[in-house]
Amino acid sequence: MTFYDRGTILPGLIIGLCLFLSPFIYNGGKAGKAPVPELTPKAKEAKQCVAPKPYMTAWHMQLLDNWRQEVVREGSRYFNANQDLWWNNQFDGQLLEKWRRFITSSDASTPGATGKTYYKSLQVTCMECHSNKSKFCDECHNYLGVSPYCWDCHVQPKEDKQ
Amino acid sequence: MNFILGMVIAAIGMGPVVMIPLVGVGLLKLNFFFGVIVPYAALAIFVIGMIYRVMNWSRSPVPYRIPTTAGQEFSYPWIKSNPIDNPKNTYGVVARMIFEVLTFRSLFRHTKLEYRNTETGPKIDYEWEKWLWLAALAFHYSFLVIFLRHFRFFMDPVPGFVLILEKLDGFMQLGLLPINGLGAPGVYLTDMLLMLALTYLLLRRIYIPQVRYISLPADYFPLFLILTLGTTGILMRYLIRVDITAVKELAIGLFTFHPVAPAGIGVIFYVHLFCLCVLISYFPFSKLCHMAGIFLSPTRNLANTSRIVRHVNPWNYPVKFHTYEAYENEFREHMIEAGLPVEKGLDSEPAKEAEE
Structure with a gap:
């Protein structure tokens, strides 16, 4: 069996495949473990965020954006953990909710059980418990290469170095 | 082929691509199978398929x-x-x-x-x-x-x-x-x-x-x-x-x-991943391989050097030539005997008949 133009085709093929398999080469068989955001004692004490953890993990950016819109546009300053999760008032329908639960295969959309009312504020409410930005926010954001623009406008909280 | 039929066939092919991970992960909870085994298999098919395809192309001479x-x-x-x-x-x-x-x-x-x-x-x-x-x-x-x-x-x-x-x-x-x-x-x-x-x-x-x-x-x-x-x-x-x-x-x-x-990754991710697996394993065997x-x-x-450079057919086999000189050397005596014109005479002198 004759292979013509091996001198150009083989190197080309190898370069192409190496580009495709570059993540294997870059990682070199080892990578950092997936980060686990660290909870402050205060956050641990509260037990539950404004919504359940799976929901907060996946959807916190939308919750924060909703809070921003509602506060800035509508002047609505308070968030009730049972009634105000966005799918409860924006979409009417149990079917959609069931489908969402199936597709996310989690109880991510279970409304918050605390029933508390919160003041909608990143700096005042969120950062009160999660005062450790570098250990809580940045861990996952850096791991995934996400750079949210929260702190372009908001004042970054000072952290107590323990 | 009727274009509606073509689309229907393609859509019939698409159905399982969405349904398999929906059922496999959503109902049967085969997370490891769809998250690890299928992607590795697809990647192997992709790499081996691409090597096969390209090497197969390189078997065609371009003389x-x-x-x-x-x-x-x-x-x-x-x-x-x-x-x-x-x-x-x-x-x-x-x-x-x-x-x-x-x-x-x-x-x-x-x-x-x-x-x-x-x-x-x-x-x-x-x-x-x-x-x-x-x-x-x-x-x-x-x-x-x-x-x-x-x-x-x-x-x-x-x-x-x-x-x-x-x-x-x-x-x-x-x-x-x-x-x-x-x-x-x-x-x-x-x-x-x-x-x-x-x-x-x-x-x-x-x-x-x-x-x-x-x-x-x-x-x-x-x-x-x-x-x-x-x-x-x-x-x-x-x-x-x-x-x-x-x-x-x-x-x-x-x-x-x-x-x-x-645990805890939604089914939608597995649908996405399975689509990708199908795409890359389909890749070497389809038009996507362009x-x-x-x-x-x-x-x-190729450079257009048809005229500047002499191109020799690479699969030319060696042809056995029998030149006129060799032919005459072989049959010179017979030729002279039969009165046929020859280029060289018998004693490697120019033949008088040929000159005349």
């Missing part, structure tokens, strides 16, 4: 120069030639290939025949088909950027070029729609561009009769597959979010050979 000559050939220095569209050496070929691969130059020049109605009846027009070129360019570059952006899941730590791409791609800092609930995370331009370009390429196949006539299931299926891939990706980013830290844990596990299938084939196209990658 003659067959480049498409889209400009004046080089002849005399005082005749203006086109060194890129009719390359005379490797430099020209490299320039031609760069333009071909990066800007789809030959597609750019593509024209289509159209009938224009005038008062005296229909007239033929050759219309520059810029929309196909534009949509193809938008689609390919969007796909490339989206593919490279995904490296944030494949590589740890995230390399700098991915962060720059994300910044550029999401520079609008807007949500999907100006509706509460869709304001975050920020929209990526390439997501939208990819879907628009794909939709155009699909509608073009359906709308233009000539293109519709030559469209087969193998044309619709990749479009459907990439549309589904894009739709699930967009859904996952903007509407049905999943825990992406766990997603990266799974992806990094695959790329470091320490596979894990973390990604490798473009570099092996003899009409593009």
Whole structure:
């Protein structure tokens, strides 16, 4: 069996495949473990965020954006953990909710059980418990290469170095 | 083939691609199978398939120069030639290939025949088909950027070029729609561009009769597959979010050979992943393989040296010659005896008969 133009085709093929398999080469068989955001004692004490953890993990950016819109546009300053999760008032329908639960295969959309009312504020409410930005926010954001623009406008909280 | 039949066949092919992971992960909870085994199998098929395909191509000899000559050939220095569209050496070929691969130059020049109605009846027009070129360019570059952006899941730590791409791609800092609930995370331009370009390429196949006539299931299926891939990706980013830290844990596990299938990733992710697995395992055996084939196209990658260089057929076998000199040496005596003219006489002297 004759292979013509091996001198150009083989190197080309190898370069192409190496580009495709570059993540294997870059990682070199080892990578950092997936980060686990660290909870402050205060956050641990509260037990539950404004919504359940799976929901907060996946959807916190939308919750924060909703809070921003509602506060800035509508002047609505308070968030009730049972009634105000966005799918409860924006979409009417149990079917959609069931489908969402199936597709996310989690109880991510279970409304918050605390029933508390919160003041909608990143700096005042969120950062009160999660005062450790570098250990809580940045861990996952850096791991995934996400750079949210929260702190372009908001004042970054000072952290107590323990 | 009837175009509706073609689309139906492609859609029938698409059905299982969505249903298998929905059932397999959503109901049967086969997370490890769909998160680890299927991706590894697909990757193996891709790598081996590509090697097979390219090496199979390299078995075809290309003895003659067959480049498409889209400009004046080089002849005399005082005749203006086109060194890129009719390359005379490797430099020209490299320039031609760069333009071909990066800007789809030959597609750019593509024209289509159209009938224009005038008062005296229909007239033929050759219309520059810029929309196909534009949509193809938008689609390919969007796909490339989206593919490279995904490296944030494949590589740890995230390399700098991915962060720059994300910044550029999401520079609008807007949500999907100006509706509460869709304001975050920020929209990526390439997501939208990819879907628009794909939709155009699909509608073009359906709308233009000539293109519709030559469209087969193998044309619709990749479009459907990439549309589904894009739709699930967009859904996952903007509407049905999943825990992406766990997603990266799974992806990094695959790329470091320490596979894990973390719990709590939504089914939508497995649909997305399965679409990708089908895409890359289908890749080497379909028209999508033009990604490798473009570099092996003899009409593009050969210099037009048909006249400058002598080309010898590489599979010429050695022919046994019997020259006239040898023939005469063999039969000289007989020839002289029979009175036939010879070039050389018997005693290696010039024969008198031959001179006369």
